[in-house]
Amino acid sequence: MVMSEIVKLLKSAKKVLIVTHVSPDGDGIGSTLALLHGLNQLGIEGHVVIDDEVPEGFAFLPQSGKILRYPHEMDGYYDVAVAIDCSDEERMGNVKELYMRLPVKINIDHHISNTMYADYNVVDSNAGASAELVYQLLKLLGVEFDSDISTCLYCSLATDTGRFMYSNTTSITHEIAGDLLNNGADLRKIAEEIFEKKTLNQVLLIGKAISTLNVVEDGTIAYITVTKAMLDECGARPGDTEGLVYYPKSIDGVEIGLLFKEEDDRIKVSFRSKKVDVSKIAAIFGGGGHVLASGCFLEMPMSEAVEKVVQACARAVKDVH
């Protein structure tokens, strides 16, 4: 069994490199920190090294300040490398160079598209989050689940399963979550920091974005547009548009919700669908993604981009009905 080999490798490691993907999410940050805590508890040295910043929202996680940003001074000394939540090595960003040249490479992930790029691959697409696999690994390592580890892993589970409401949620997800609560996971802290906290600028941007809402094609397509000027007026950052596409998509009767966002010299389009395969629509414009969530970029003025994309969406909606 691969897991038990990994346990042996980690227990005899001199120093462990722990990696997750760029644009790290709650599963990536929570799972890597949980493994770091666990190894430290066993007296095994390690570092979490990522090629990105830790998003502000996850700064509350125990010892997130210990996460190192690649490149840094310690990279020569690792003898075991663990990648968590990376479907392929490219997802690691530049840290992949460090990861790929280490003598022992471990890959722990739950993405169905995982390319099995490591020497030891623990990939289970039935897991609601990579954290479920890290949980199993920590159990096998004999780690005691303290509140720090439990909070990190609960954060991973809650974010990656949409607070236990995405279809990747299973009875195992719930079983682990229950165990983490028993071991002191601070779910209120997680809720406050991740799900209940916004900046003033983000809230102002929601209001301004909704003021641009348009519902067209018999109520089946809804979109909002965010210009650079709007971001400036709200004092918002580009990342603050995250989640805005939820508003048009959530409207009763809407099949496709769209967000058009003005960037330097192009329009970024986010598609969210209830049933229609929007990855095909995004592909028309050179983009891609998932069936119900995709995106593309258009190099043209906002009004033209809206017209072209809405037309393509309208055709797709009609094809379905």
Next chain:
Amino acid sequence: MVMSEIVKLLKSAKKVLIVTHVSPDGDGIGSTLALLHGLNQLGIEGHVVIDDEVPEGFAFLPQSGKILRYPHEMDGYYDVAVAIDCSDEERMGNVKELYMRLPVKINIDHHISNTMYADYNVVDSNAGASAELVYQLLKLLGVEFDSDISTCLYCSLATDTGRFMYSNTTSITHEIAGDLLNNGADLRKIAEEIFEKKTLNQVLLIGKAISTLNVVEDGTIAYITVTKAMLDECGARPGDTEGLVYYPKSIDGVEIGLLFKEEDDRIKVSFRSKKVDVSKIAAIFGGGGHVLASGCFLEMPMSEAVEKVVQACARAVKDVH
């Protein structure tokens, strides 16, 4: 044990009345429907009777159309009455008259304030939702958990625990949720119908409400104001203001979030706090509620109400610091 006596009573009942509170929530609707499904499966006749409408959002729950609104023609025939999620008999509305005069009264609830008004009281304030107790009862009754029952109870758990992120969530909550998923709970349907669906009018109202956002007192107090004219402009209903107070409250640094809503001849104020005891502030104005969530009514113009309430909140925030 009370539970086993209840099992005997239900199994020998001729016809069971099942009741929940007015302004029914996901726990009330989901739990009563789950018990009804379970009894029907065992060939026991019963009715869910409530003194209110079933909120539109819960109409997707299996057989919610069977819920009867009090008063109706069948009220003379019940020999056993089960109240679920009612902390006292007043919470049943007018249906309490029917409930209280029946020969066998059962009370299943998780509110700490429960007054033990029945002949058989199963009250556990450690339960995340009344659904946890109904789950145990159905297990003891020997009911087979089909997807209908499982969906109803998962809906109860998810709504009453804030998608497993309120502090009432326990390992038992997760254990039950996992079992319900194994038995076919349709969590995506619940997510779509309850957490991801809004009317166009509701979304428009969010935008308009945020456009009134004010942050005062060094960023510690934020409020939005909703007038009757704004509701009209958005085609929104009074109930559509539900959740709006979340926006001011969610802002980083805000201690108290407020919603001022114009009603016929008064202003309804909703208080939400992160730490400050807002029930005391609401009480100054003749209102009340919980420590972190309370409300009151003021019979005065909007501007005056805002001034008075914000002043009281500012004093409370200063007292804390």
